Amino acid sequence: MGGWERFVDTFFKPALIERYWPAILDGMWVTIQIAAAVVVTGLALGLLLAVIRAYRIRPLTWAIILCVDVLRALPPLVLILLAYFGLPNIGILLSAFTVLWLVLSAVLAAFTEEIVWAGITSIRKGQWDAARSTGFGFTGALIFVVLPQAIRLAIPPLTNRTIAITKNTALGSVIGVAEILNRATTAQSVEGNATPLAMAAIAYCLLFVPVVIAGRWIETRFGWRRA
């Protein structure tokens, strides 16, 4: 058997592709569901936390900083294992899917909070002054003047972060969420062949390359020049 045949046989064995593509497709669907759920809840929660922090209420600010720093410091896998194997012992029974969704949402929320907060603090004081001088209260100035600008500044780092964290849905394979990688590793151990893993890689590309492109589009769409 020549090198090329061996390569094809290892990564793209036709019989295995045929056998496992439905499973990989199912996995893609699960991955899409988790990723979408994580993006929505993570971004929304992170934005909410940044807004709360803007009010500079000491105990709340400290609580937010503490949670955010811990979530950013720990590897997501540690959090997933901790939640999945720890929580049942204190009477909280969550499905693997739910654990993955909650943990990744929390992590994305933590990064989102930091990025949006950085955006808020980088808006010049004159913007607040202008808004307040036309009768906006603090909340109005925040919502209508400062946040729209802060969010535009946050979009490039936020897109990167969002993509990086949604890719972590692959960690769900460890606790048995039937997403792409989980399906692939199961098949791989049954067959003793890397073809299912190569299929998984292709599936991830199919899912995330469009997301990366969309991210780039959003960045240019919402980029705007400062006066």
Add this chain to the structure above:
Amino acid sequence: MSSSAARPILEVRKLTKRFGTVEVLKGIDMVVAEREMVFLIGPSGSGKSTLLRCCNRLEEPTSGHVIVDGVDLMAPGTDINAMRRRIGMVFQQFNLYPHLTALGNVSLALRKVLKQSRAQADATARAALEQVGLAARAGAYPADLSGGQQQRVAIARALALEPTVMLFDEPTSALDPELVGSVLSAMRDMRAAGMTMVVVSHELRFAREAADRVVFLDHGQIVEEGPPSQVLGTPTSERARAFIADLLH
């Protein structure tokens, strides 16, 4: 113009402001009558901006009172947000909202503070832009406007709320010399329309021509005040004389 019968619009009473231990305003008393244009001049750090910002409580006075159209801004029951929109403010750095068009800048408070419909707010905003000669640039973003145009949009943003008094903090000092004229002429028009104005500016030629009164501030105190010809022409205090000579040479 400042006849004794004129109604006071802005009254500043025994106003003091401390930043930490530094007393920046040391008991300011000043009354601006309806339709009056008062020029506030003084050396850098004398407290001009702080005084102006105390007049709408963007800066919190340490003690004293600011009364606008009979309403004490310092009184506990006063709705400061409602009062602020009756006190137009124009900033040295324009402070336009970069994410909104000229029209968006002018109409934002109309829509979100006054809760006007979009159509109504846009109509008011267009009229305000018209007043400053920028109706044609309504759709432009601040980044695409010259400094002079940006400052006039900022003036329109304040004007659209139909303020009782307008405060200007060095409205032309961030502008290239050739753009100053357009902003001054917008201010001239406002004055002709009867707006009450307090202007911090070093445009002494404009002060001579347009101001009813010039107030000279130094080290947080009013050192001298009177008609422009007097304060700018024959200042009595040594400080004012030195300051004005410096500006004119």
